[in-house]
Amino acid sequence: xxxxxxxxxxxxxxxxxxxxxxxxxxxxxxxxxxxxxxxxxxxxxxxxxxxxxxxxxxxxxxxxxxxxxxxxxxxxxxxxxxxxxxxxxxxxxxxxxxxxxxxxxxxxxxxxxxxxxxxxxxxxxxxxxxxxxxxxxxxxxxxxxxxxxxxxxxxxxxxxxxxxxxxxxxxxxxxxxxxxxxxxxxxxxxxxxxxxxxxxxxxxxxxxxxxxxxxxxxxxxxxxxxxxxxxxxxxxxxxxxxxxxxxxxxxxxxxxxxxxxxxxxxxxxxxxxxxxxxxxxxxxxxxxxxxxxxxxxxxxxxxxxxxxxxxxxxxxxxxxxxxxxxxxxxxxxxxxxxxxxxxxxxxxxxxxxxxxxx
Ligand SMILES: C[S@@+](CC[C@H](N)C(=O)[O-])C[C@H]1O[C@@H](n2cnc3c(N)ncnc32)[C@H](O)[C@@H]1O
Numbered sequence: 001x002x003x004x005x006x007x008x009x010x011x012x013x014x015x016x017x018x019x020x021x022x023x024x025x026x027x028x029x030x031x032x033x034x035x036x037x038x039x040x041x042x043x044x045x046x047x048x049x050x051x052x053x054x055x056x057x058x059x060x061x062x063x064x065x066x067x068x069x070x071x072x073x074x075x076x077x078x079x080x081x082x083x084x085x086x087x088x089x090x091x092x093x094x095x096x097x098x099x100x101x102x103x104x105x106x107x108x109x110x111x112x113x114x115x116x117x118x119x120x121x122x123x124x125x126x127x128x129x130x131x132x133x134x135x136x137x138x139x140x141x142x143x144x145x146x147x148x149x150x151x152x153x154x155x156x157x158x159x160x161x162x163x164x165x166x167x168x169x170x171x172x173x174x175x176x177x178x179x180x181x182x183x184x185x186x187x188x189x190x191x192x193x194x195x196x197x198x199x200x201x202x203x204x205x206x207x208x209x210x211x212x213x214x215x216x217x218x219x220x221x222x223x224x225x226x227x228x229x230x231x232x233x234x235x236x237x238x239x240x241x242x243x244x245x246x247x248x249x250x251x252x253x254x255x256x257x258x259x260x261x262x263x264x265x266x267x268x269x270x271x272x273x274x275x276x277x278x279x280x281x282x283x284x285x286x287x288x289x290x291x292x293x294x295x296x297x298x299x300x301x302x303x304x305x306x307x308x309x310x311x312x313x314x315x316x317x318x319x320x321x322x323x324x325x326x327x328x329x330x331x332x333x334x335x336x337x338x339x340x341x342x343x344x345x346x347x348x349x350x351x352x353x354x355x356x357x358x
Contacts, residue, residue, distance in 0.1 A: 074090060249278045
């Protein structure tokens with residue numbers, strides 16, 4: 001391929017990326033202002049009706065509706081009608097992605113995770129220069145909402161199937177006396193709640209550094225009626241003072257964010273003791289770096305550069321793992337923490353690998 005056509009291809013790719021970025025930003029507008037919900041409950045709607053229902057200005061509502069229809073997120077019934085009278089609706093199936101938080105296809109809070117990255121950009125640029133980190137407790141509220149809501153459905157629907165890939169652990173969690181489970185880096189708590197719902201006898205302790213995430217988790221546990229069996233604590237997973245004896249210790253999507261993963265794994269090993277099991281679930285990564293890479297590697301590197309690496313660069317002598325934690329890296333951490341084997345469990349999942357450490 002000639003240099004000119006290479007350049008043209010890259011130029012076109014970045015132009016297309018701008019369109020994708022507009023999808024993300026205008027999705028945020030629609031979510032924050034309740035525009036999709038109003039269309040789902042009362043559509044088809046013309047701009048003045050949508051504006052009246054959502055407390056927005058009709059001129060802004062009209063521009064957003066036109067932009068969404070041109071972009072294919074909304075449908076318009078009568079495109080030739082007067083702009084004030086054209087009626088817009090969610091096409092068949094779009095409510096699942098844009099309105100229904102309980103649907104596995106929900107993406108409504110995707111921008112809530114991406115926008116805070118832009119708001120933290122000055123601090124990230126400074127971290128690039130200084131080599132410092134950005135604490136995971138120093139997050140925007142939207143980022144917490146996104147982290148909580150994007151994983152929630154899978155944690156509630158699939159936790160039992162995932163744990164069943166370890167039949168001995170599944171059996172223990174179903175038996176008396178009630179099993180104890182620790183969830184480290186539990187964030188807003190949906191994995192801990194999913195565990196409690198899948199195993200009605202189990203008692204679960206969730207731990208996270210971030211007090212705001214823990215407050216969200218406590219509220220969700222109360223709302224789900226499991227607060228008697230699920231407790232949440234603001235604690236560092238690498239805190240050697242963390243005590244307890246657990247039948248199962250889990251870490252979902254958090255080890256790569258921890259600046260001291262080996263210390264954390266040592267603590268986890270102690271919490272599980274000789275009889276307990278340890279499950280680490282983290283982003284799926286290829287065995288080796290290759291470029292160009294798959295969409296999943298691009299996705300994980302995107303998160304890594306913009307957020308996860310900075311979390312893992314805080315405090316003294318940070319590991320700086322990043323979101324692309326290759327299996328060999330996890331095996332090295334596990335070995336340094338005193339584990340003798342790392343088994344990849346046969347759990348079908350597009351984005352995560354399930355590791356059992358022994
Ligand atoms: C990507 S989020 C995942 C949260 C949750 N497990 C989930 O799947 O939704 C990573 C979490 O790890 C927490 N975290 C990072 N370092 C930690 C540490 N050293 N101890 C405890 N939690 C930590 C962060 O506060 C954040 O809530």
